[in-house]
Amino acid sequence: MTYEKPSVTVDCVVFDDRDRVLLIRRRHPPFAGQFALPGGFVDPAETTEAAARRELREETGLEARDLRLVGVYSKPGRDPRGWTISIAYLVTTDAAAPKAGDDAAEVEFRSDWHEIDLAFDHNEIVRDAIKLRGG
Amino acid sequence: MTYEKPSVTVDCVVFDDRDRVLLIRRRHPPFAGQFALPGGFVDPAETTEAAARRELREETGLEARDLRLVGVYSKPGRDPRGWTISIAYLVTTDAAAPKAGDDAAEVEFRSDWHEIDLAFDHNEIVRDAIKLRGG
Numbered sequence: 001m002t003y004e005k006p007s008v009t010v011d012c013v014v015f016d017d018r019d020r021v022l023l024i025r026r027r028h029p030p031f032a033g034q035f036a037l038p039g040g041f042v043d044p045a046e047t048t049e050a051a052a053r054r055e056l057r058e059e060t061g062l063e064a065r066d067l068r069l070v071g072v073y074s075k076p077g078r079d080p081r082g083w084t085i086s087i088a089y090l091v092t093t094d095a096a097a098p099k100a101g102d103d104a105a106e107v108e109f110r111s112d113w114h115e116i117d118l119a120f121d122h123n124e125i126v127r128d129a130i131k132l133r134g135g
Numbered sequence: 136m137t138y139e140k141p142s143v144t145v146d147c148v149v150f151d152d153r154d155r156v157l158l159i160r161r162r163h164p165p166f167a168g169q170f171a172l173p174g175g176f177v178d179p180a181e182t183t184e185a186a187a188r189r190e191l192r193e194e195t196g197l198e199a200r201d202l203r204l205v206g207v208y209s210k211p212g213r214d215p216r217g218w219t220i221s222i223a224y225l226v227t228t229d230a231a232a233p234k235a236g237d238d239a240a241e242v243e244f245r246s247d248w249h250e251i252d253l254a255f256d257h258n259e260i261v262r263d264a265i266k267l268r269g270g
Binding site for chain 2: 087
């Protein structure tokens with residue numbers, strides 16, 4: 001029996017010491033030019049936690065310290081490319097200036113994230129991360 | 136760009152009022168004949184939460200009430216069929232007698248789950264669910 005398979009991505013929610021959220025500006029479609037959480041596709045030889053650390057490093061230059069699972073996002077239609085399930089982590093890092101790399105055209109900590117229409121369901125993910133943090 | 140995709144499954148941890156864990160005996164390989172948590176593959180048109188409710192109903196006849204995310208299990212090699220990521224939920228149900236169905240040859244609440252070599256990494260999932268419950 002074969003089953004259709006989803007793509008699986010990871011997304012990272014990183015706050016700085018002023019409670020700003022780390023966002024990247026997407027270089028590629030979908031949502032090219034829009035702000036999003038750092039993240040990307042999981043590779044077969046890694047855990048989802050390892051994928052989160054790798055994507056954060058590739059897109060922002062930051063090294064993840066601790067990861068806490070925020071949630072699993074799987075609502076049909078959440079990604080225009082097709083069936084995609086995302087695993088979101090609340091990630092702590094050492095204090096350092098992020099540097100845009102890989103699929104990120106820009107990267108910055110933003111305090112006004114709630115006023116920005118983030119890509120995918122990333123506004124919901126940030127809100128859930130804040131609840132998890134007890135904020 | 137195309138990416139290799141994983142299979143995605145859900146697993147349900149259900150405790151009864153005596154803190155026993157709901158286990159099914161697997162009808163099919165891998166681990167045929169061994170005990171496991173109720174669960175199975177996620178379908179494209181459903182969320183992972185809906186998949187957990189559906190699989191629990193199909194395999195045990197029980198209706199899920201509340202779901203809490205236990206964890207995401209993605210260690211390479213955890214499923215002999217290939218790359219498979221599982222999303223595990225701690226599930227409450229109405230008190231009712233489970234009935235084996237679908238891929239489950241038997242179903243029962245077991246107090247000795249920790250002495251049983253459960254399929255996949257299901258012993259780890261039950262331990263994590265107990266921690267989440269604060270047990």
